[in-house]
Amino acid sequence: MNVQKRISPLADAIERNLLFTLHSDCPVTPISPLFSVWAAVNRLTREGNVLGADQRIDVETALRSMTIYGAKLNFDKQHTGSIEIGKKS
Structure with missing residues (x-):
């Protein structure tokens, strides 16, 4: 197995x-x-070259991982992670 293809296995994270x-x-x-x-x-x-094609993720999930998921993991989704009235800009 090419170990490099396992770098950042995001599709596996989603599956789990x-x-x-x-x-x-x-x-x-x-x-x-x-x-x-x-x-x-x-x-x-x-x-x-494609590095682990089976680990690609869709655009929406990738955007969520930069915004909403980060807010959840930082326990701050009340103030950050999405564009809403009352949230930090």
Whole structure:
């Protein structure tokens, strides 16, 4: 088995009903939420190879992992995670 294909096994996390977030390794890599979403959906290497196609996730789930899931994991969904009146901007 190619171990690299198991990096960030997000589809497996979804299958097991595990809550997760996407993130960068700042300051090692720049903060880029939309790039993190793109990477989780496409799983392409710099060379253009797909890294573990079976671990790709859909765009909506990737966006939720950057917003609502993060708020839930930080126990702050009352104040953050979605655009609503009364929440932090």
